Amino acid sequence: MKNDMKEILLTEEQIQKKIKELGHTITEEYKDHFPLFVGVLKGALPFMADLVKAVDTHLEMDFMDVSSYGKSMVSSGEVKIVKDLDTKVEGRDVLIVEDIIDSGLTLSYLIELFKYRKAKSVKVVTLLDKPEGRKVDLVPDLTGFIVPDEFVVGYGLDFAERYRNLPYVGILKPEVYEG
Template identity: 45%
Template sequence: MSASFYQPDTVTCNGEQFKIFINRQQIDERISQLGEQLDKDFADKKPIFIGILNGAFIFLADIMRHVSIPCEVDFMKLSSYGDEKVSSGQVTELKHIDAKIEGRHVILVEDIIDTGLSMNYMVKRMKEENPASVSVCSLLHKKEATKFDVQIDYVGFEIPNAFVLGYGLDYAQEGRNLSQIYVIDKEND
């Protein structure tokens, strides 16, 4: 039985037209590489992967299938966007992790880092609990949009400062189920 993925060439979401930006094969290949690197870097450390909800759930699931080291998983939920395409500038913690992380190797898993506001908050928040280490793994990084000094240890793809959708990323809670990453199609504006 083969898997069926929702991967159209173009998609309309909340009145905006999007086109493929990073295809499924590119995503799979890069996640496999990240998994290999994480296996090497965290061998014998039993890290805890903490996914940032809602966006990182698909990326985290795929990362988990590409690591072979003993590990755990937990989730946090933050909000800085609401239903908008631009961050509000305020981070709200909607759900904290359940696990105790003191003395643990923590890997924060995020779908996208743009300004760095949320991740800056997360790293500081995790360090308050005295982990052995805190690493950051993000599928996407909008380097030119970054305003906060956040060390990103593992990056899937560096992308320009454009609005993207799919593979867990949403626009007003829609589009997360797309298995590829899409960008607004400026040619059809």
């Protein structure tokens, strides 16, 4: 799979080091709050798995699947709930765990949804942020890395469902997605 990469943006070591730091920050912030971590499927799965192991306080995990991208690389701006939470968010301190924020449309939808459902607090941790892609005003509470406005894959992020299992984040060679 490495042959398909034009460039490796973030190595496995860089990602894991950053997740340890985020874990410490989250531990301090949420100690004794029993936060509800909401992972956004499928992209946030590897990040969620590593992040919760770096957090040293009790927490609950749940997952949501929303679609706005499909197989296309361009955001449609449409958000559809494919799988909802099994957990009640009322009165809970919710931490949304995302792989990447691009336009911000997916997240602003989720934040509003959880507020509507009477969460006590709603915050966002994202591994990657692409601020240049923003279509709505949204700043994550915690960010791993800022990335350029290019299509990235790996560590949960896919191209047509592939590359999610890479332990690093990279940019594909154009011939991979053009041909």
